Amino acid sequence: MGSMPRKAVSVKIALALAVLAGAAALAWAQAGGSFEHVEVTGAWVRPAPAGDNSAVYFTITNHGAADVVLVAAETDAARMAEIHETVMEVAMVDGRLVQNMQMHHVxxxxxxxxxxxxxxxxxxxxxxxxxxxxxxxxxxxTVRISAADGGVLELVVPVSQGEPGEGHDDHAHAHAGHGH
Ligand SMILES: [Cu+2]
Known part of the structure; x- marks a missing residue:
């Protein structure tokens, strides 16, 4: 007896911590090698259902004296993570110029x-x-990014519709999402 209320309380605390993690936008648990002088801001990942694809966005600033080369990434939330670049390609189709968004693996x-x-x-x-x-x-x-020198950067990335602090009230969304 009494285990039910206790369980409910701990779930609420877990949710509050998750909301706080989202509000903080970013924390890194680990930053080794060439990542020592790197700062990541405005990280967010687009919401999507299991089985679909999604994308992580952020700004990475290198305060160090040497270039940092990102070579690989992995996450606890997807089968695979790849660095991609979206480019606009123009092609001639049936005598008409057609613009096409294409993604390339980098x-x-x-x-x-x-x-x-x-x-x-x-x-x-x-x-x-x-x-x-x-x-x-x-x-x-959680996203882990590897550098060419073996350094690993671990990011906690909030699921969001846009960059935190860019006019999106992530706090309100988080509460709304758990309200029912
Ligand atoms: Cu892509």
Whole structure:
């Protein structure tokens, strides 16, 4: 007896922590090798159902003196993660010029010393292929990014409709999502 109320309380605390993690937008548990002088801001991942694909966006700034080369990524939420670039391609179809959004796999992404690179909709993104669970607003996923020198950066990325703090009230969404 009494185990039910206690369970309910701990679930509420877990939700509150999840909302806080989302509000903080980003935390990294681990930052080794060339990632030591790297800062990641505005990270978010697009909501999508299990089995679908999604994409992670963020801005990465290299405060160090050496270039950082991103070569691989993995996540707890998808079968595979790849660095992609979306480019607009123009093709001639039946005598008409047709614009086509095409995604290309990028083998490595260089963040030059002292510079920032933004992954954003319509450009560079971290593609999540084959989600292993539903991604819902208010949740977060873990993403591990590897550098050419073996450094690993672990990010906690909130599920969101857009960059946190860009006019999107993620807090309100998180509460709404858990309200029923
Ligand atoms: Cu893609």
């Amino acid at each position: 083998d490595s992404l260089v963040v030059p010393a002292g510079e920032s690179v933004s992954l954003k909709p319509g450009g560079l993104h971290l593609m999540l292929l084959g989600l292993t669970r539903d991604l819902e607003i208010g949740q977060s996923i």
